[in-house]
Amino acid sequence: MLTLNPHNHHILIMPRSQQPYAMTQIENRKDITVPMDESLVEEIHGELGYGDSRAEWVRRAVRKELARVKNEDEPGGGTDDREALSSA
Numbered sequence: 685m686l687t688l689n690p691h692n693h694h695i696l697i698m699p700r701s702q703q704p705y706a707m708t709q710i711e712n713r714k715d716i717t718v719p720m721d722e723s724l725v726e727e728i729h730g731e732l733g734y735g736d737s738r739a740e741w742v743r744r745a746v747r748k749e750l751a752r753v754k755n756e757d758e759p760g761g762g763t764d765d766r767e768a769l770s771s772a
Contacts, residue, residue, distance in 0.1 A: 718742075 732741060 728738060728741060732738060
């Protein structure tokens, strides 16, 4: 479960033992901590509706970005943002 630490604006993922039963059903799960600016966390919260899972929202965003990067790496894919950033 993701929780915001208000002191340093990190998103903390709770250990499996502290999460509700439904949150522990991910196979081969790896809990991580991702430091984020408070404004980014607030933007994420703005996208969530009642009962939405912030953790699931973040997982979907990561999957979407990974699919985009994979598509760009394939022949005929789009331009690579990493190249654009390195030349800036």
